[in-house]
Each structure stands twice: as C-alpha cells, then as structure tokens.
Amino acid sequence: MDTHVARSQAIEEEAALLDAIDKWLNRDVRPHVLRLEHADEYPHEMVEQMKELGLFGATIAPEYGGLGLSATTYAKIVERIAEVWMSLSGIFNSHLIMAACVSRMGTEAQKAEWLPKFATGEIRGGLALTEPDCGTDLQAIRTRARRDGDHYIINGTKTWISNGIQGSCFALLVKTDPEAQPRHKGMSMFLAPKGAGFTVSKKLEKLGYKGIDSAELVFDDYRVPADYLIGGEEGRGLQTALGGLELGRINVAARGVGLASAALKDSVKYSQIRKTMGKPICQHQAIQLKLGEMATRVQAARLLTYDAARAYDAGERCDMEAGMAKYYASEAAVENSLEAMRIHGGYGYSKEYHVERYYRDAPLMCIGEGTNEIQRMIIAKQLIERFPA
Numbered sequence: 001m002d003t004h005v006a007r008s009q010a011i012e013e014e015a016a017l018l019d020a021i022d023k024w025l026n027r028d029v030r031p032h033v034l035r036l037e038h039a040d041e042y043p044h045e046m047v048e049q050m051k052e053l054g055l056f057g058a059t060i061a062p063e064y065g066g067l068g069l070s071a072t073t074y075a076k077i078v079e080r081i082a083e084v085w086m087s088l089s090g091i092f093n094s095h096l097i098m099a100a101c102v103s104r105m106g107t108e109a110q111k112a113e114w115l116p117k118f119a120t121g122e123i124r125g126g127l128a129l130t131e132p133d134c135g136t137d138l139q140a141i142r143t144r145a146r147r148d149g150d151h152y153i154i155n156g157t158k159t160w161i162s163n164g165i166q167g168s169c170f171a172l173l174v175k176t177d178p179e180a181q182p183r184h185k186g187m188s189m190f191l192a193p194k195g196a197g198f199t200v201s202k203k204l205e206k207l208g209y210k211g212i213d214s215a216e217l218v219f220d221d222y223r224v225p226a227d228y229l230i231g232g233e234e235g236r237g238l239q240t241a242l243g244g245l246e247l248g249r250i251n252v253a254a255r256g257v258g259l260a261s262a263a264l265k266d267s268v269k270y271s272q273i274r275k276t277m278g279k280p281i282c283q284h285q286a287i288q289l290k291l292g293e294m295a296t297r298v299q300a301a302r303l304l305t306y307d308a309a310r311a312y313d314a315g316e317r318c319d320m321e322a323g324m325a326k327y328y329a330s331e332a333a334v335e336n337s338l339e340a341m342r343i344h345g346g347y348g349y350s351k352e353y354h355v356e357r358y359y360r361d362a363p364l365m366c367i368g369e370g371t372n373e374i375q376r377m378i379i380a381k382q383l384i385e386r387f388p389a
C-alpha cells in the first residue's frame with residue numbers, strides 16, 4: 001500500500017474510533033457521572049463497555065490482540081474521556097503503562113503470555129512504584145525481592161496505587177540488590193498478580209478522582225515465579241518504569257487538556273445563559289477576558305500534547321516534550337477550573353454542576369507521573385544537554 005493511501009486509511013480509522021468514543025460518552029457515561037462521582041462508586045458497567053471498545057488494549061500491538069493505536073490517537077481518546085469524567089481515564093491509563101512495561105522490556109514469552117490478557121481487560125491492573133516514604137525519589141524504595149530457587153519472595157508496602165482494589169495484576173518496582181551503586185542497578189520490575197502474601201491493606205480517601213480506587217498494597221512473603229521478572233534480568237527496573245512514564249506523561253497531559261476544555265465549554269455555555277445587569281454575563285468584558293485566556297490555554301495545552309505524542313510516535317526522545325505538555329496542560333486545568341468556578345458564581349461551588357469536580361480533579365494532574373516541579377527540572381536538564389555552551 002502506498003503511503004498516501006495508508007495515511008488516509010489511518011485518518012478514517014481514527015475518525016471512526018473517536019466517533020464511537022463520543023457516542024459512548026454521550027449515551028452511557030455523561031448521564032451517570034454526577035451520581036457515580038458523588039457516591040464514589042466504581043463504574044463496573046462502564047468498565048465492561050470499555051472492554052468492548054478495546055480501550056484496555058488501546059496501545060498494545062495488534063499481534064497481541066490490542067488496537068495498536070499511536071500515542072497521538074490515544075491522547076485524543078484520553079482528552080475526550082477526561083472532558084466527560086477524568087476518573088475513567090485512570091482505569092485504563094495505568095493499566096496500559098503496565099502493558100507498556102511488558103511491550104518495551106519484556107521477553108517474547110512474557111509478551112505472548114500477558115499482553116493478550118491485558119488487551120481484552122481479562123487481566124486489569126496498574127503500576128506500583130510509590131511507597132509510603134518515597135514517590136519522586138524512586139531509587140529510595142524499600143520493597144525487596146529475594147531470589148529463592150526458581151521464585152522470588154517479595155516484602156514491602158506500596159501506596160497510592162490506582163486500580164489497587166479492582167485490578168488483579170500490577171507492574172511492581174522492587175529492589176533486588178539494596179546495596180547496589182548506583183542505586184538503580186539494584187532495581188527490578190515484576191509482574192505481580194494478586195495471590196497469597198499480596199493484600200490490599202487500605203482504600204485511600206481523596207479530594208477528587210472519585211470512582212476509581214487508590215489503595216495501599218502490602219507484600220508479605222509474597223512469592224512469584226522468577227519468570228515474572230520483566231525482561232528476565234535484574235537491574236532494569238527503573239529503566240522499565242521510566243520508559244512507561246513517557247507515555248504516562250502524554251496521557252496526563254491529555255487529561256489536563258480534557259479538564260481544561262470541559263471547564264471552558266461549561267463556562268462558554270453558562271455565560272450566555274446567566275444574566276446580570278440586564279445582559280448575559282458573556283457580554284461583560286471581565287468575563288470575556290477570562291474566556292479568552294481559558295480558550296488560549298486549552299489550545300496551547302492541546303498543541304503541546306499532540307507535539308509530544310508525535311515525537312513519541314516517531315520514536316524520538318521526548319522527555320522534554322512530554323514534560324512540557326504535562327506541566328503546561330495540568331496547570332491549564334487548574335487555572336481553567338478555578339476560572340470556571342468564578343464564572344459560575346455560587347453554582348460553581350454546587351455539587352449539582354460539574355465545575356466543582358474539575359476543581360477537585362485538576363491538582364492531581366500536577367502531582368501524578370512526576371510532579372510539575374520535577375517536569376520543569378527535566379525540561380531544564382534537556383535544554384542544557386541539547387544546547388551546550
């Protein structure tokens with residue numbers, strides 16, 4: 001097939017998929033968001049629909065049963081879903097990062113065994129990196145795996161793990177050699193299905209990101225076969241985790257775009273309906289200034305996100321681009337959600353509207369997948385590396 005035909009086919013396929021996602025969101029998700037959000041209820045029915053849409057295999061290669069989507073198409077899907085209910089994107093995003101760890105670093109046997117089950121959603125899960133004493137400084141983790149014949153025995157605690165209760169398998173970052181220097185050489189990543197010695201010790205209560213479960217996980221003499229070590233070789237755990245996080249940052253950026261855009265769309269609509277001093281508030285210049293800034297932020301965040309996704313798809317190094325997109329889009333979500341609340345006045349503070357949810361959900365995007373402090377440091381380090389004096 002020539003490249004022109006292949007390209008127009010890819011555009012058509014993307015349009016059909018995005019259309020299916022929009023229809024699903026409008027028909028099966030939007031009407032239920034307020035109820036599920038305020039009940040903090042896991043959306044079991046929507047998860048079944050997400051399986052049918054293929055979302056649990058969105059970025060998994062077709063030979064393993066996935067949709068094999070580009071990061072660009074994936075970002076567009078995440079943006080749409082986050083615009084309606086950001087929590088839903090968390091159910092398949094960290095699952096796909098676990099899958100990316102296997103796709104990028106796993107052995108052929110591991111890919112053949114695990115990826116088809118991840119793609120259908122038969123096995124769902126996420127990424128278990130953070131511990132009670134460390135998140136940013138991952139090399140300080142204390143969860144330990146000791147070799148015991150053809151098994152490893154794992155002890156330690158992970159916290160804040162998305163899908164921790166509803167998920168059944170996690171990509172688990174451990175120390176296989178706590179004395180190693182540099183520290184990352186003693187780190188490894190395992191596939192950790194739930195079983196004896198693996199317990200969910202706590203459901204964590206949160207400001208926002210309702211509906212999706214965040215949990216503390218305890219590993220107490222938890223045994224896994226040695227062939228669950230991703231890549232089959234010790235010492236590559238940090239590399240495996242950080243590789244998956246590039247896609248993770250693009251997806252957090254896309255969530256930021258979705259939230260910032262939802263705050264804008266609600267504000268554009270409300271400001272035409274709400275009247276003060278005899279005219280719709282959108283005719284007051286003070287409100288117009290806010291709308292103008294909000295719209296510009298959405299567009300800038302979207303372009304940065306698509307640029308990072310393009311670089312990822314082209315196989316280019318994109319930690320700077322993904323960092324910029326994640327940083328800017330998450331801050332845009334925070335600013336737009338606050339501005340939307342101001343525009344909505346008292347109704348912005350009401351649980352009958354979606355705006356207070358955007359305001360609670362947006363700050364998480366500044367923390368997850370590497371805090372925004374760290375993103376700016378990554379950007380600066382890359383600048384210095386790319387432009388030496």
Ligand SMILES: Cc1cc2nc3c(=O)[nH]c(=O)nc-3n(C[C@H](O)[C@H](O)[C@H](O)COP(=O)(O)OP(=O)(O)OC[C@H]3O[C@@H](n4cnc5c(N)ncnc54)[C@H](O)[C@@H]3O)c2cc1C
Binds near residue numbers: 094128162
């Ligand atoms: C709802 C939710 C879901 C989550 N889901 C997951 C999940 O699925 N899996 C998972 O593994 N983790 C998850 N996390 C954890 C998240 O990734 C961490 O909270 C995040 O990485 C920050 O780590 P920390 O909370 O330990 O903060 P810390 O690392 O203690 O940082 C505290 C502050 O210090 C700053 N800081 C730290 N180091 C530096 C430095 N060198 N220079 C400058 N500033 C610095 C940080 O930017 C931050 O402002 C989740 C968290 C939340 C809240």
